[in-house]
Amino acid sequence: MDTASMGAHDAVRTAPRALATEAVHAGRDDLARQGLHAPPIDLSTTYPSYDSRGEAARIDAFAATGADPDGPPVYGRLGNPTVARFETALARLEGSEAAVAFASGMAALSAVLLVRASMGLRHVVAVRPLYGCSDHLLTAGLLGSEVTWTDPAGIAEALRPDTGLVIVESPANPTLAEVDLRAVAHACGSVPLLVDNTFATPVLQRPAEQGARLVLHSATKYLGGHGDVLAGVVACDEEFAGRLRQVRFATGGVLHPLAGYLLLRGLSTLPVRVRAASANAAELAHRLAADPRVTRVHYPRIGGAMVSFEIHGDPHEVIAGVRLITPAVSLGSVDTLIQHPASISHRIVDADDRRGAGVSDRLLRMSVGLEDVDDLWSDLDQALKRLETAPTALRCSPPHPHPSKQIHPAAQ
Numbered sequence: 211m212d213t214a215s216m217g218a219h220d221a222v223r224t225a226p227r228a229l230a231t232e233a234v235h236a237g238r239d240d241l242a243r244q245g246l247h248a249p250p251i252d253l254s255t256t257y258p259s260y261d262s263r264g265e266a267a268r269i270d271a272f273a274a275t276g277a278d279p280d281g282p283p284v285y286g287r288l289g290n291p292t293v294a295r296f297e298t299a300l301a302r303l304e305g306s307e308a309a310v311a312f313a314s315g316m317a318a319l320s321a322v323l324l325v326r327a328s329m330g331l332r333h334v335v336a337v338r339p340l341y342g343c344s345d346h347l348l349t350a351g352l353l354g355s356e357v358t359w360t361d362p363a364g365i366a367e368a369l370r371p372d373t374g375l376v377i378v379e380s381p382a383n384p385t386l387a388e389v390d391l392r393a394v395a396h397a398c399g400s401v402p403l404l405v406d407n408t409f410a411t412p413v414l415q416r417p418a419e420q421g422a423r424l425v426l427h428s429a430t431k432y433l434g435g436h437g438d439v440l441a442g443v444v445a446c447d448e449e450f451a452g453r454l455r456q457v458r459f460a461t462g463g464v465l466h467p468l469a470g471y472l473l474l475r476g477l478s479t480l481p482v483r484v485r486a487a488s489a490n491a492a493e494l495a496h497r498l499a500a501d502p503r504v505t506r507v508h509y510p511r512i513g514g515a516m517v518s519f520e521i522h523g524d525p526h527e528v529i530a531g532v533r534l535i536t537p538a539v540s541l542g543s544v545d546t547l548i549q550h551p552a553s554i555s556h557r558i559v560d561a562d563d564r565r566g567a568g569v570s571d572r573l574l575r576m577s578v579g580l581e582d583v584d585d586l587w588s589d590l591d592q593a594l595k596r597l598e599t600a601p602t603a604l605r606c607s608p609p610h611p612h613p614s615k616q617i618h619p620a621a622q
């Protein structure tokens with residue numbers, strides 16, 4: 211049994227370590243002492259114990275604070291040692307006290323909303339655009355929350371006595387709009403700020419250092435990094451983490467230990483993947499900006515591996531035309547994906563709200579992977595050629611050259 215992983219990593223850490231070092235060592239510091247190199251996978255759902263008095267005390271302690279139980283685990287929904295390794299590692303990368311993992315990004319966001327609602331704080335202030343399903347969860351009030359949408363400058367004014375949370379994404383899905391996190395954190399006062407850091411990853415941005423109390427990831431994306439794990443995680447202080455663990459225990463949105471293992475493995479290459487894919491993305495953004503078939507390119511100031519662009523003509527033609535690039539929703543994998551937000555990732559958002567948030571019907575969102583950049587460009591180029599021949603595209607908008615077009619660093 212892998213009990214040494216539960217909360218024991220801090221004890222053996224000595225000097226502060228750089229992100230690249232944490233990426234391959236955090237959550238694994240005890241392994242060498244155990245005579246192991248790869249982290250063990252603990253698939254147990256339950257754990258035998260002859261000391262039921264001790265177990266009762268551990269359950270009482272968890273009910274009081276939500277702290278990870280000391281000693282041997284009790285039951286899989288209360289905590290798992292393999293998942294705990296991933297949580298320890300991600301907390302270290304984000305520079306937070308703790309992290310709590312969930313079955314998906316949406317399960318993570320749901321748990322945060324439930325924590326605040328259980329304290330009577332049902333009002334949420336949020337800045338569009340957000341990921342389509344996050345927008346939907348808030349707008350539909352599925353968990354009993356009530357949302358006020360505003361821009362970053364309107365946050366302070368939108369706060370009410372029952373506001374439990376402020377939510378922003380930066381860079382945002384899918385326009386890559388950026389918000390000044392420090393200014394937003396200041397505007398929140400004592401209300402917790404949740405920053406969805408899925409697109410930037412801790413390699414490019416650590417929102418906790420800028421005043422965010424909660425840092426959320428769809429770990430399905432860059433943290434896993436290979437398109438084969440669905441997961442979510444919230445990095446935060448230990449007090450909030452305790453409440454999240456209690457909600458996770460009560461509602462059951464736990465992460466499977468195999469997924470925890472794959473995420474820990476994914477973190478070890480996160481810095482090199484993000485840097486290499488970002489270099490590709492920056493080059494593609496540059497080439498797209500110089501292309502007369504493209505009307506606007508969105509690429510964040512902080513960089514990253516996501517590029518969004520608007521085109522002359524019908525975006526469905528580009529989706530139908532790619533061959534090397536995969537036409538699929540999601541992002542953050544080793545290979546390049548492209549999708550049309552108005553049709554797929556943000557379809558569930560009301561069309562007027564979507565357009566109001568800057569998500570044009572002609573916007574395409576590309577998650578750039580690790581392929582050779584010239585191969586990627588050739589594929590994009592041949593897909594964009596369909597715009598020149600598609601009759602609907604010519605009717606919509608003749609392909610005038612726009613030689614002065616700039617990359618649009620979408621800041622608010």
Ligand SMILES: *Cc1c(COP(=O)(O)O)cnc(C)c1O
Pocket residue numbers: 314315316317341343344379383406408409427428429430431440441442
């Ligand atoms: C995908 C995504 C989510 C939702 O995560 P799932 O793992 O799909 O539940 C949340 N936020 C952002 C920015 C995303 O891209």
